[in-house]
Each structure stands twice: as C-alpha cells, then as structure tokens.
Amino acid sequence: MxxxxxxxxxxxxxxxxxxxxxxxxxxxxxxxxxxxxxxxxxxxxxxxxxxxxxxxxxxxxxxxxxxxxGKEVRVLALVTPDKEAEVKEAGADYVGLDDYLQKIKEGWTDVDVIVTLPSVMGKLGPLGRILGPRGLMPNPKTGTVTMDVAKAVQDVKGGxxxxxxxxxxxxxxxxxxxxxxxxxxxxxxxxxxxxxxxxxxxxxxxxxxxxxxxxxxxxxxxxxxxxxx
Missing domain, CATH: 3.30.190.20 (Ribosomal protein L1/L10, rRNA-binding domain)
Known part of the structure; x- marks a missing residue:
C-alpha cells in the first residue's frame, strides 16, 4: 500500500x-x-x-x-456544408464531415463531444467501435443528434x-x-x-x-x- x-x-x-x-x-x-x-x-x-x-x-x-x-470542451460538429457557418459561429472547434469521418476512421478522437445531424448518423454507424468505447458516439437522448446543431454546440460549451x-x-x-x-x-x-x-x-x-x-x-x-x- x-x-x-x-x-x-x-x-x-x-x-x-x-x-x-x-x-x-x-x-x-x-x-x-x-x-x-x-x-x-x-x-x-x-x-x-x-x-x-x-x-x-x-x-x-x-x-x-x-x-x-470550468473545462474547455472541444466540440466536433459533423455537418453538411449548409450548416457549417452557423456551428462555427456557435463555437464548434472542428467543423466538417467526410474529412473528419476519415480522420476518425484512422483513429483520431481528439475531441470531447461530437454533435451531428440525424441525416449524418448513417455514416457514423461503422465508426461505432471507435467512438462507442470513448463515449463519443452522438445520441438523440443527449441532444447531440439534432437539426439544431448550433444550439447543441452552445449548450455543450455552456456547461x-x-x-x-x-x-x-x-x-x-x-x-x-x-x-x-x-x-x-x-x-x-x-x-x-x-x-x-x-x-x-x-x-x-x-x-x-x-x-x-x-x-x-x-x-x-x-x-x-x-x-x-
């Protein structure tokens, strides 16, 4: 001891x-x-x-x-191009889609929270074995899968x-x-x-x-x- x-x-x-x-x-x-x-x-x-x-x-x-x-929360917003500007303004640290999906596939998980659109969840499914164990898989129950991704980013950043x-x-x-x-x-x-x-x-x-x-x-x-x- x-x-x-x-x-x-x-x-x-x-x-x-x-x-x-x-x-x-x-x-x-x-x-x-x-x-x-x-x-x-x-x-x-x-x-x-x-x-x-x-x-x-x-x-x-x-x-x-x-x-x-009191923690600096790093947020990745996996969104379509039409949503990029609003999530950037909301404070997302990383914004994109296919490029970040590829990075995650290669093992990159240097974020605290991922928010995304319902239409993108199909692309995230195959990455469950990477995101799931790290608690990073977006979930509608926690508000990280939503059409209002800008608000989701603000909420996460706000505590x-x-x-x-x-x-x-x-x-x-x-x-x-x-x-x-x-x-x-x-x-x-x-x-x-x-x-x-x-x-x-x-x-x-x-x-x-x-x-x-x-x-x-x-x-x-x-x-x-x-x-x-």
Whole structure:
C-alpha cells in the first residue's frame, strides 16, 4: 500500500468519515483539503438504488450546470456544408464531415463531444467501435443528434453534460473546478442531483439516492447528507 504524503495526511485528518455534510459545507471542505499545484476538478459520485442490469432501471440523462464545468470542451460538429457557418459561429472547434469521418476512421478522437445531424448518423454507424468505447458516439437522448446543431454546440460549451449510471449503480460527474466559489460548486451539485431525482425509475423500490460523495483530484471524499440536497 502506497504511503500518504504529508499533505495527504493533513487533508485526510480534516475529513471525519462519520459526518455527512450539506452541499455548501462539503464544497467548502473539498476546496480546503485540495493541495495540488493545478486547478483540480471537483467530482460528485451519487450511488443510486437501481439495478442497471434491468433496462427499466437504467438512469441516463443530461443536465446544464448553472456555472459550467470550468473545462474547455472541444466540440466536433459533423455537418453538411449548409450548416457549417452557423456551428462555427456557435463555437464548434472542428467543423466538417467526410474529412473528419476519415480522420476518425484512422483513429483520431481528439475531441470531447461530437454533435451531428440525424441525416449524418448513417455514416457514423461503422465508426461505432471507435467512438462507442470513448463515449463519443452522438445520441438523440443527449441532444447531440439534432437539426439544431448550433444550439447543441452552445449548450455543450455552456456547461451541458450527459451522465449515465455505471454497472455498480453509481453516477459520476465533474461539477466544476477547485477555483470555483463553494456556492457555485454547491449549486452545480444540487442541479445534478435534482435532475437525477426527476429521472427516478418507477420500478425502483425503497431508497433511491443512497449516498453522495464530493471530492477533487487526489483529495479524500466528503460525504453529503442526502436529506439536505
């Protein structure tokens, strides 16, 4: 087992594992215990009382964080020539179609999100084995396959993220940076949790939001009182 550094020990000592905090206090504490020389990401992990193996308990959706993620999101817009000008104006980093499809076929995936038109999805099908494992395949459910591609680009650039419960029943998401004010982190976290609440499957019995933890890159996790979110 790796030894903890002095800073890691100090951070761990400030976290009482038996105490669950409200979102504001948890956000403040995460900022306090983060000791890295870069602007670390702040992540939330929400354990849901679902069985992801059952299709009717798969929780997936999108949420627009009120204060964004703090990350520079690189967007590729795969569109027909008549749409190129509007997606460029909307802020897409890469715009085109056949040339980028060929680049992807050759292994290029240096983007964070791909948005496209419904009419283009047929061309993307054969690239599923490349895009799928990287979470880059556009999907109508997440708003990345749409006729209004300019709005899709703006939404992604403005803090819209998609999430999906993993096989262990946990939703992981980045909700900002340590440089954010604690209030903004708390508001982003609240927005995500409330979105999850709205997506509760009707087949779920008992507790739905089982636990919530907040952490930053290399920091200990801070428990959140689910009743306060």
């Amino acid at each position: 790796a030894k903890l550094t002095k800073k890691q020990k100090e951070a761990k000592a400030k976290v009482d594992v038996n105490v669950a905090h409200n979102l504001m206090d948890a956000s403040t504490l995460v900022k306090e215990i983060t000791n890295v020389n870069f602007d670390a990401s702040v992540d939330i992990a929400v354990r849901l009382g679902v069985d992801p193996r059952k299709a009717n308990q798969m929780v997936r959706g999108v949420v627009t964080l009120p204060h964004g993620t 819209k993220i998609d999430f999906k419960v993993d096989k262990t029943g946990i939703v992981h998401a980045s909700i900002g940076k340590v440089s954010f004010e604690a209030e903004k982190l708390a508001e982003n976290a609240h927005e995500l949790v409330q979105t999850l609440v709205k997506l509760k499957p009707s087949t779920v019995k008992g507790s739905y939001i089982k636990s919530i933890f907040l952490s930053s890159t290399m920091s200990p996790s801070v428990a959140i009182d689910t009743k306060t979110v």
